[in-house]
Amino acid sequence: MPAPPYLAFKRSAQSQTREEKRRNDERERQLQQQLQEQRQYECIGSITYSLKQSKLRRYGEHDFYEHPQARMPLGDGRKSLVYRAALARYPAMLDCVVKVRSRGVENEAIRNDIACARLKLYFRREAKIWAKLGKANHPNILPILGYVARFESSIFPGLISPFxxxxxxxxxxxxxxxxxxxxxxxxxxxxxxxxxxxxxxxxxxxxxxxxxxxxxxxxxxxxxxxxxxxxxxxxxxxxxxxxxxxxxxxxxxxxxxxxxxxxxxxxxxxxxxxxxxxxxxxxxxxxxxxxxxxxxxxxxxxxxxxxxxxxxxxxxxxxxxxxxxxxxxxxxxxxxxxxxxxxxxxxxxxxxxxxxxxxxxxxxxxxxxxxxxxxxxxxxxxxxxxxxxxxxxxxxxxxxxxxxxxxxxxxxxxxxxxxx
CATH class of the missing domain: 1.10.510.10 (Transferase(Phosphotransferase) domain 1)
Structure with a gap:
């Protein structure tokens, strides 16, 4: 027995409402994803520009040998992880460490404008200060060798120093x-x-x-x-x-x-x-x-x-x-x-x-x-x-x-x- 006209109309309206809500949610999700990608792109671009301004040498992922201990972080700080690596394009193969931001900090930065701005500030400041101190070859300052655009699963650049x-x-x-x-x-x-x-x-x-x-x-x-x-x-x-x-x-x-x-x-x-x-x-x-x-x-x-x-x-x-x-x-x-x-x-x-x-x-x-x-x-x-x-x-x-x-x-x- 067919449903009464008013019930059929009600069900149709509910179905349209659910479909419209689903489309709105999907549209909102896509918009959020686009905003995150745009924020990530702007953040990486700003950090990379500040690293170039500091005149640090840039390395790519292909400049590193596969190190047996590369997957295990040597240290875990408040906001950073330190991985061991081996540089291939140095005058000789050199054991080094790469300091990257922790995954939690990166995820927060691409979700939140304030966290993104804070990360850019911290990265720019650390790179500027370390480059200024490390390039002087002071006997009691840890030298900096350069930076890598991406390392392992990290989204943002990493800073390289000797091991x-x-x-x-x-x-x-x-x-x-x-x-x-x-x-x-x-x-x-x-x-x-x-x-x-x-x-x-x-x-x-x-x-x-x-x-x-x-x-x-x-x-x-x-x-x-x-x-x-x-x-x-x-x-x-x-x-x-x-x-x-x-x-x-x-x-x-x-x-x-x-x-x-x-x-x-x-x-x-x-x-x-x-x-x-x-x-x-x-x-x-x-x-x-x-x-x-x-x-x-x-x-x-x-x-x-x-x-x-x-x-x-x-x-x-x-x-x-x-x-x-x-x-x-x-x-x-x-x-x-x-x-x-x-x-x-x-x-x-x-x-x-x-x-x-x-x-x-x-x-x-x-x-x-x-x-x-x-x-x-x-x-x-x-x-x-x-x-x-x-x-x-x-x-x-x-x-x-x-x-x-x-x-x-x-x-x-x-x-x-x-x-x-």
Missing amino acids: YAKGNMYDYIHNWPDRQNGLWCPESVKLQLLCDLLNGLIYVHSKFIVHRDLKATNVLIDDNGVALLGDFGNSKFLVSVGEIPSSDPAPDDWTPPEYIRHDQVGYHSPTTEGDMWSFGCTFIEIIREQNPCYPERYPKNKIVSGHLPSQDRGDGHLMNDRYWSVISACFNKGGSPTGRISAQTALRLLQMLLSIRTLSDKAKELRVINPLAGGQFKTASDSLKLELYHAVAMERTQANAQKQKFVANLKRIGQSIFGY
Whole structure:
């Protein structure tokens, strides 16, 4: 029996409504896809143009050999992934790493205009800063080799830098060869790495650039054991008049308290003094081989109130007073950030600490005692015995002089900073 006319008309209207809705949804989906493709095209074009402006060398996917570890990322940062690769068109085949944006960041950028603009800004800024620093061939700055338009499954370009088998400073310290035998990384090696880091930081600050993400995992160790400052993804030029300060997306244990206090506003002005706070935290991280706020993890309120980081690790073990004097000058807790010491001053103090530690280590290695007091030597001749003894005695005298000079400098710095 056929349906009544009014029911047939109603069903026909409903069918037309569903069909029209389906067509509208399909049209909306196609429009969104076109907008995403257009946004992706504009974003890639803008990033590629900024990379060309930085005069970095461009590589294609065909310039890379298939590396057995290329599919596995070496590191996973907040916004980036680092892959291992091998360049074919370099003067010789070179192991390298390619830094690309994480897939989540890329997908957000092609879906959202604000995220796309932010990604273009970050990429342009990192490429400009890294190219400016890396092309100078500074011995303590991670060099940049160029960029690749696309790498693996990434949509946006990637930045290329050399690969170093020793990894970052954190891994280098914790994977010391004799660590399994109870012999940790010597303090003289740690102090030398920190001096290398300060050398790189001094150069960065001389170019009116703030690193903003200083920590051991962002410092690489080359084949000669020299520290190279890298990861300029959060770096920024010093804020000029009329420029909007930038936000720190993810504060952590290395973040200066003045940056944390401005979380409610969401913005802060990056300063070189902020980098010195982060260096003080890195100093603790390297010497103790632990997180600077151990055993807690980012205790925001304690950092702002000045309770952490502290000389006491929490289990009664206090850091060396000479080391802590330098770290305290980097923090200047309770005072203005402008009262913190500069990277140049910190480097001079660390060099004195390093010379004292080196002389002390040499004296321990020689294990020489006074021959006039009946000591026994294992050398062949008495003249060599006396020569060794006088050499160690002279080194000890120099070490004492260095200690006195170091204490005098600390007192002078304390008077100028803390007023005592």
